[in-house]
Ligand code: FES
């Protein structure tokens with residue numbers, strides 16, 4: 004059955020009619036062509052689908068349309084405003100990207116961390132991105148990129 | 155060799171980085187066509203069986219279904235494979251492994267199609283399932299592919315000297331057995347491919363997460379029965395591969411192509427994680443038996459090695475991967491008498507093929523553990539036993555190759571790693587501390603019981619549950635394909651009238667940063683900013699076949715081709731410069747910072763102007779550069795020959811903490827010293843080390859995948875555990891840049907050496923920490939505590 008779902012997506016109010024148990028991940032990719040949000044496992048283990056929901060990092064493969072109603076969603080496409088965000092810049096500078104498939108998810112997790120805590124310790128950084136699997140980089144340059152953003 | 159560069163060796167930002175941090179990079183699943191259909195697999199329910207009948211009648215009239223594709227729809231070859239053509243695109247007479255596919259349902263709505271899959275009725279005549287590779291060659295074992303008349307995929311012997319005599323002359327002879335597990339590539343992007351027919355069904359275009367576009371092209375052309383030139387493969391942004399997006403992707407490309415030509419519409423096939431793990435190939439599990447004879451001074455006299463690789467149901471790359479094994483099985487040591495036998499066999503297990511390291515991580519784990527076992531036997535330091543036996547300039551390898559064509563940097567990497575890690579001091583210190591605590595006693599007591607709960611008398615002092623240890627490993631590795639195949643690469647370079655540049659190459663970006671590395675080379679040769687180099691993505695319609703992007707050959711071979719192309723155009727530009735300034739003999743021009751200067755600087759011109767002049771002068775400002783590897787040779791019977799034209803050396807030291815009450819191993823630090831020749835992009839090279847070491851640690855400690863009666867249980871990341879950011883504390887890369895005559899300014903290979911060394915270094919560190927030698931990967935909690943694997947029940951592996 005189709006439901007009317009209204010929410011704020013990357014700063015703009017949007018409204019769609021969709022099945023209440025459709026995944027947020029599919030809504031973003033299929034309805035809005037926001038393909039920066041990736042699917043790597045579909046069960047909440049890899050973090051490639053991470054977006055911000057009301058300023059908290061969530062796995063969009065586990066969030067259903069019904070839950071999205073009335074919320075505020077930020078995806079990787081909404082992070083850069085008037086040029087790259089500091090985090091994005093530092094990911095480039097630190098070499099925190101190889102294949103780049105995990106990158107949007109990792110950036111969203113770190114973005115959420117910095118919203119909540121502007122000066123996290125290395126442990127807190129690791130905790131924040133522990134749910135993001137990256138098979139390429141070994142995480143070192145990712146952690147550096149996040150640290151560089153704080154200082 | 156002078157190594158003064160303007161950009162080579164610096165930290166250079168990835169050219170494709172911007173698109174990747176903003177989410178605009180297009181991976182295969184991000185590409186959408188309006189009239190696109192989806193393909194969904196109908197998979198076997200059993201592991202080994204003859205197919206009696208497939209009945210689609212229950213779904214045939216379902217509106218969600220556009221068509222069904224089976225082997226009958228294939229116009230050309232029904233079976234494919236890189237070496238042996240033993241893998242069906244769709245099974246038609248037999249299924250031989252749990253990932254096998256019998257048909258593909260095609261329609262508009264992917265999720266509706268998935269609901270139909272279970273209504274396809276398949277009747278089988280089941281056959282006994284062969285899961286233990288040790289039984290594969292027995293007389294009464296069923297044949298996986300009866301037409302081959304054997305379950306042997308390949309056998310490589312190697313003979314040097316006389317091992318019998320060597321053992322007789324040795325003071326000590328020891329025998330050890332090691333085993334390794336499957337490793338899943340676990341690229342975070344699952345497989346996706348899209349195929350669509352050209353206008354009028356005249357050929358086919360495929361876009362996908364494809365590692366080797368030229369191999370995919372060959373497979374599609376064989377399956378469709380159409381010329382290579384009618385197939386165009388374009389690589390989408392690739393979300394990791396590590397050797398894994400080859401055979402599986404080629405077959406998916408062929409399935410999509412068959413359906414696209416049948417329906418006349420674009421077809422997308424998209425795997426979820428479970429499907430990816432079920433159908434894709436893995437790293438080979440190995441059983442390795444080493445017998446070694448050595449003298450009390452530490453000198454190794456003889457080594458006899460028997461290795462069995464589980465190839466699973468299809469040959470895939472087994473013949474090539476295990477060939478590397480036979481060449482490198484004795485490690486970087488000069489041994490007078492060697493006898494090695496490597497067999498790869500068919501079983502009904504998931505098939506195994508190429509994965510980063512490619513037949514080297516398994517023997518290095520065994521062989522470098524063995525070096526420490528020798529040291530322990532003689533009570534000498536791990537460094538010493540390696541120095542005594544290690545390769546020097548002019549050493550003869552097990553295959554009889556004299557190492558006099560490149561810098562043999564064995565000692566350089568070993569000394570650097572030893573010094574950076576204070577190896578001897580720490581190794582002795584930890585050994586003493588751990589002996590005092592006698593952790594051995596506790597661990598040995600525990601392995602007798604079957605559970606993790608301690609008895610009262612097994613009380614562990616909470617202060618002493620964490621033991622610290624340090625260990626090392628060293629390797630040599632043949633660069634590029636070696637005697638495996640034809641080894642030549644082309645690159646295309648084209649200067650535009652405004653000084654901007656098009657670059658492309660027949661090798662593929664796999665996420666490793668090849669585009670950036672190649673652009674750096676152009677920038678260095680022509681003295682222009684890297685931003686002026688525009689990299690064109692690989693399309694088989696625009697580049698010539700340069701072989702696969704494997705074997706860490708892209709910098710050495712592809713870089714060589716790019717350097718060659720850049721030098722050709724540089725020469726042409728010089729001619730234009732001479733003409734402009736009326737210089738009538740060759741002279742020294744400096745290309746730097748976008749400026750070409752002669753003499754004291756009074757004759758100069760910008761790169762942009764020079765390009766524009768060249769166009770006005772009707773010069774040809776486009777060229778192909780070629781790089782071909784020198785000849786190598788190999789004798790299959792004796793296992794002797796010059797296997798690779800050059801080698802790289804590396805040494806890693808791992809420091810770990812082992813919790814002897816929980817079995818947890820934490821990696822505190824890995825020092826990775828590599829001689830990969832000249833480093834082209836420091837940022838990229840460091841990234842290769844971090845990533846490779848992390849995958850190597852995963853292989854050693856956490857990643858376990860079992861085939862139980864031919865079926866995999868670990869189908870997603872909740873069960874198959876790859877390292878997270880919390881598992882390894884520090885990784886420190888060091889590059890010692892040895893001299894090398896091949897490759898661009900002597901740059902060689904790095905991607906694979908970084909992974910192959912880690913498991914042995916960690917295993918040796920665990921021994922230093924606990925006094926227990928673990929010979930079976932992964933060294934997970936149960937292995938540490940119980941000295942055996944919990945799964946699978948029918949295959950008893952373990953150190954107990
Ligand atoms: S796809 Fe959502 S966590 Fe992996």
Ligand code: FES
Pocket residue numbers: 099100101102103104105106136137138139140342393394665
């Ligand atoms: S960069 Fe490839 S998975 Fe993280």
